[in-house]
Amino acid sequence: MPADMRKAFEFTRSLRGMVPGPHKIWLANPTLSRTIVPTGAYFQNDSTLTKAEIEIATNVANGHWGSPYANHEHEIIGERVGHLHPLRVQALIAGLPTSFDDPRQQVVYELACALTARRTIPFGLYRRAEALLGDEGIVDVTVLLGWFTMVCMTLIAFDVPADAVGLEQ
Numbered sequence: 001m002p003a004d005m006r007k008a009f010e011f012t013r014s015l016r017g018m019v020p021g022p023h024k025i026w027l028a029n030p031t032l033s034r035t036i037v038p039t040g041a042y043f044q045n046d047s048t049l050t051k052a053e054i055e056i057a058t059n060v061a062n063g064h065w066g067s068p069y070a071n072h073e074h075e076i077i078g079e080r081v082g083h084l085h086p087l088r089v090q091a092l093i094a095g096l097p098t099s100f101d102d103p104r105q106q107v108v109y110e111l112a113c114a115l116t117a118r119r120t121i122p123f124g125l126y127r128r129a130e131a132l133l134g135d136e137g138i139v140d141v142t143v144l145l146g147w148f149t150m151v152c153m154t155l156i157a158f159d160v161p162a163d164a165v166g167l168e169q
Helices: 003-016 021-026 030-045 051-065 068-080 086-094 103-117 123-157
Strands: none
Touching: 003 021, 003 030, 021 030, 021 068, 021 123, 030 123, 051 068, 051 086, 051 103, 051 123, 068 086, 068 123, 103 123
């Protein structure tokens, strides 16, 4: 592994504890990798969103873009880390209607669906999201959706299957 790639690899591992999924692909461009990796680390450690809220938005985005690997991995993560009911996670990925008892989770779901489908946020939805999440939380949801758009497009571009082990290039 070239020195600049090794440096990007170690940087990612220092922030995330490992070099997961698409991060291995991003190592092909070490400068870009070192630039974008802190965004993913932010959602692991510092986000205003709960793990459940992160997985709701993540699975909506992954389902929208249809990356087999991202859908497979985050179906598991949504259940194990987000503690979401399996049928809800499956609905998120499939783009089927679902609902959440927790008002914050529900507004994250509605915001994520609106942004990925129509890309329009009705004023009433915005006001509910603002009341429940604040502007900081709305920013977290929108950037998280952008992050997972990038993740999915990377995995789709490199034709990564659902059962990829190690993501070796």
